[in-house]
Amino acid sequence: MPGWSKREFMAGSLGAAAAGREAPAVPLAIAPGRFTPAVESLLGYRAPDWFRDAKFGIWAHWGPQAVPRQGDWYARFMYCPGHPHYAHHLKTYGHPSEAGYKDIIPLWTADKFDPEALMTRYAAAGARYFVSMGVHHDNFDLWRSKHHRWNAAAMGPKRDIVGAWRDAARRRGLRFGVSEHLGASYNWWYPSHLYDQFWPKLGVRYDGADPRYADLYHDNRDEPFLGPPDTWYTKNPAYHAHWYKRIRDLVDSYQPDLLYSDGGLPFGEVGRSLVAHLYNSSIARSGRLEAVYASKSLGSGEFHREWGVQDVERGVLKGIDPLPWQTDTSNGDWFENENDRYKTPAQVISMLADIVSKNGNLLLNVVLRADGSLPPQSVELLDALAAWMPVNGAAIYGTRPWKIHGEGPTEAAAGDFKESGDYVAQDIRFTTRGQRLYAITLAPPEGHVAVTSLAADNPHEPRRVRRVRLLGHEGTVAFRQTDRALVIDCPARLPSRHASAFEISFA
Incomplete structure (x- = not known):
């Protein structure tokens, strides 16, 4: 034992x-x-x-x-x-x-x-x-x-x-x-x-x-x-x-x-x-x-x-599940552990986007000390979420899965007790609300984002892209739909410290 x-x-x-x-x-x-x-x-x-x-x-x-x-x-x-x-x-x-x-x-x-x-x-x-x-x-x-x-x-x-x-x-x-x-x-x-x-x-x-x-x-x-x-x-x-x-x-x-x-x-x-x-x-x-x-x-x-x-x-399902489901996990140990390693805000946010793209919910334990106060790591996480959610919540709340959950080099292993590590900007997760598609990069993008699932001849979405908006960014973003990808030019300054969400409308 x-x-x-x-x-x-x-x-x-x-x-x-x-x-x-x-x-x-x-x-x-x-x-x-x-x-x-x-x-x-x-x-x-x-x-x-x-x-x-x-x-x-x-x-x-x-x-x-x-x-x-x-x-x-x-x-x-x-x-x-x-x-x-x-x-x-x-x-x-x-x-x-x-x-x-x-x-x-x-x-x-x-x-x-x-x-x-x-x-x-x-x-x-x-x-x-x-x-x-x-x-x-x-x-x-x-x-x-x-x-x-x-x-x-x-x-x-x-x-x-x-x-x-x-x-x-x-x-x-x-x-x-x-x-x-x-x-x-x-x-x-x-x-x-x-x-x-x-x-x-x-x-x-x-x-x-x-x-x-x-x-x-x-x-x-x-x-x-x-x-x-x-x-x-x-x-x-x-x-x-x-x-x-x-x-x-x-x-x-x-x-x-x-x-x-x-x-x-x-x-x-x-x-x-x-x-x-x-x-x-x-x-x-x-x-x-x-x-x-x-x-x-x-x-x-x-x-x-x-x-x-x-x-x-402490894990996810593989791909989109037809029924709603839930991940339960913690930003640290289940009860406070003085020797613990905590999840970073970036890890929690990317995990949330991955889960939502697969028709799931994230139930997150935020570690409390015995006296009811928050350890510094929990304070940092809540502050980061309070900054990220108002900007990007439209890509999360009330959404439903797209035809595929995402693309990119990093895929979370499926099953309980199989939490994955860090994602990169090329890892993209999709959600939908009505006629709009959201593409969430699981790390901050630099320069441009290439969404290969939205190439001009892609099998998932026959409609042409009409407009792209970066959530939280007041200006326009340039994009072009090539035979290889939908290429989006990122502004020099991103509105979110962690993942970024693009709202995509179709003709």
């Missing part, structure tokens, strides 16, 4: 695995309406226009695991001798038989958390939807939970974090979502029940084995999570019902426009009941289906591309 990452645990398994498919002991109550837990019923889903038009969302993947500043999955790996998180915990907080994750939670006070100020920055950076962490694998609810004492309103910050995020987002006209990682928590927490197999604490159990804290660490003695495909979700039907009760409380209390699960849909009919409830509740509120359920094709659980939105973690 030492050194294993989430990628190594989850990559390589396929959706629609059988794990956790047991039917619930009793039918679960769901809001009445058009959807039922039957697969055939959910296959009638269509993603709402708001999601297809939004293109860019910001996620606060945040919670007590930000406190140690060691990155993702701290709560699990602090119980795994040989892992750096274990060594850090031993040195900083003490042995996990005495000072466990339960003792990290009170240290998460979020004393600088200002959701209104942060949401103002996120909206200025161009986010059209915002997603709050609801509960991570650490089993700590960030809302005023009705069914779980380990929640942020009762301990730690002693604030309803989800509610504060929701109110701030909706005041700014942003759609609101929540993420749930609870499905995998039962097996994920298994190491907390173990003990060192060496002196001086040989055989002394970690605090997860203490029955006083079984509601945090779970009463799990026999289902270790060792990796995919069948150990991500427990087969314990009692936990399936517990998951449903908790996540339905989250959905009913905050009425999110989007619900994300970190994996495939958990627990068969139980999970399908939750999705049907989410959809029917949305229709009951507004008269139309406005809700989105996002899940993954990797990890255990069920997955059908048609019954929600496919989410790709």
Whole structure:
């Protein structure tokens, strides 16, 4: 286990695995309406226009695991001798038989958390939807939970974090979502029940084995999570019902426009009941289906591309997908990591354009410190987005894919956990709005741009180019359509520091 990452645990398994498919002991109550837990019923889903038009969302993947500043999955790996998180915990907080994750939670006070100020920055950076962490694998609810004492309103910050995020987002006209990682928590927490197999604490159990804290660490003695495909979700039907009760409380209390699960849909009919409830509740509120359920094709659980939105973690799909989809990624580690390498603004912007050209959305975690403040790298990114989006947003928001997604020497590898590196100016991505085509260079162009897909005899667009406009540039730009390319002359000074977007009209 030492050194294993989430990628190594989850990559390589396929959706629609059988794990956790047991039917619930009793039918679960769901809001009445058009959807039922039957697969055939959910296959009638269509993603709402708001999601297809939004293109860019910001996620606060945040919670007590930000406190140690060691990155993702701290709560699990602090119980795994040989892992750096274990060594850090031993040195900083003490042995996990005495000072466990339960003792990290009170240290998460979020004393600088200002959701209104942060949401103002996120909206200025161009986010059209915002997603709050609801509960991570650490089993700590960030809302005023009705069914779980380990929640942020009762301990730690002693604030309803989800509610504060929701109110701030909706005041700014942003759609609101929540993420749930609870499905995998039962097996994920298994190491907390173990003990060192060496002196001086040989055989002394970690605090997860203490029955006083079984509601945090779970009463799990026999289902270790060792990796995919069948150990991500427990087969314990009692936990399936517990998951449903908790996540339905989250959905009913905050009425999110989007619900994300970190994996495939958990627990068969139980999970399908939750999705049907989410959809029917949305229709009951507004008269139309406005809700989105996002899940993954990797990890255990069920997955059908048609019954929600496919989410790709730290990666993209290959080419244009006929159905809307979403990448989720972070500008750094999922929780703040003091040894981290952050994405540059140029990398994030080029990633956004590549994803949108393929009919996808980008959901970007912007790293927060444990106290609720932004590290310098997150400030730099938000400032860069706030400058780029107002100039180039017409090529992003409300667009649809063209006949091809792009051209150029650099192509992102398809699949989860396959984020690519830097692009060059010859890498161009296309989007459309009505009769207009947008060509986005994924790096600043110099001199001229040659769009080979718009050569005079190109097979993709028989119409001749009538006009070219550089978004953000007040003057005209010269162009010529040759047999090899549409050649556009760039002004000496570009309106954007990073990618540039050209609006192309046809005769």
